[in-house]
Amino acid sequence: MQSKATTPEEYINELPDDRKIVIQKLRKTILDHLPKGFKEQMNYGMLGYVVPHDLYPEGYHCNTALPLPFMNVASQKNFVALYHSGMYASTELYDWFVEEYPKYAKTRLDMGKSCIRFKNMETIPYGLIGELCTKMSVDDWITHYTKNIKKT
Template identity: 55%
Template sequence: MQSKAKTVADYLSEIPAERLPSMEKLRTVIRKHLPEGYEETMAYGMIGYVVPHRLYPAGYHCAPEQPLPFLSMASQKNGIVLYHMGLYADAGLMDWFLNEWKKVAPKKPDMGKSCIRFSKPELIPFELIGQLLERISVADWIALYEQRFVKK
């Protein structure tokens, strides 16, 4: 179920108490390691990090009135989920991430196309997430996005 929160503070106030410390730590890691230019917002019922229209006026091809999404985090029914569009768009980045994951976690990650699910918030590899975030600048994401998703 998507949150109807209008602000990040409102969203955080809705999170179950046992998950809040991990969500706040993940948000801190994101804000520290995400390259300059991305902006924090509420998007699609989650905390989102986007390329604002002032940097990419075309917006999201599926909904041009929306800024270009890059990363989202959510507290969902079964845990914390991080959505990283770069993992979905760049096979090399995914390979790097999976190889690095093996070094810090005992089991394979629970992943979908762009999501990483953490059913046990205490096992989030925060340092690895920080390294992942540093790998795609706004300019890199725009170029990759246009290459993979925008029809010419």
């Protein structure tokens, strides 16, 4: 479910109250822990955290007019999703997250290559998400992206 909101605040305000609280808390967790250089903006109809063009002028290989995406947060129909491209590009980061998850949550991890789905809003491991945000700097992300994802 993509939103037509143009700002993070507008996106959050259009959510139902129960989702609004969760998305606000995820947003705060990310903003409090994300390394310097990433920029928050609406991206693909979701809250997005990107590498701006002034730090990576080439932009996203799928559409170079867009900045390089890193993380997104979205309220979907049946879950809240956290998309983390760094885990898609770095097996070490992915493996770390999968290993750490049970230390923070009693629920089963519902995850694809970069998408973590939270169906139970009461069990979101905000502490783990905050730690995840600190694991990759802008420079680390650009290196992983250009090596493992970008098409030449």
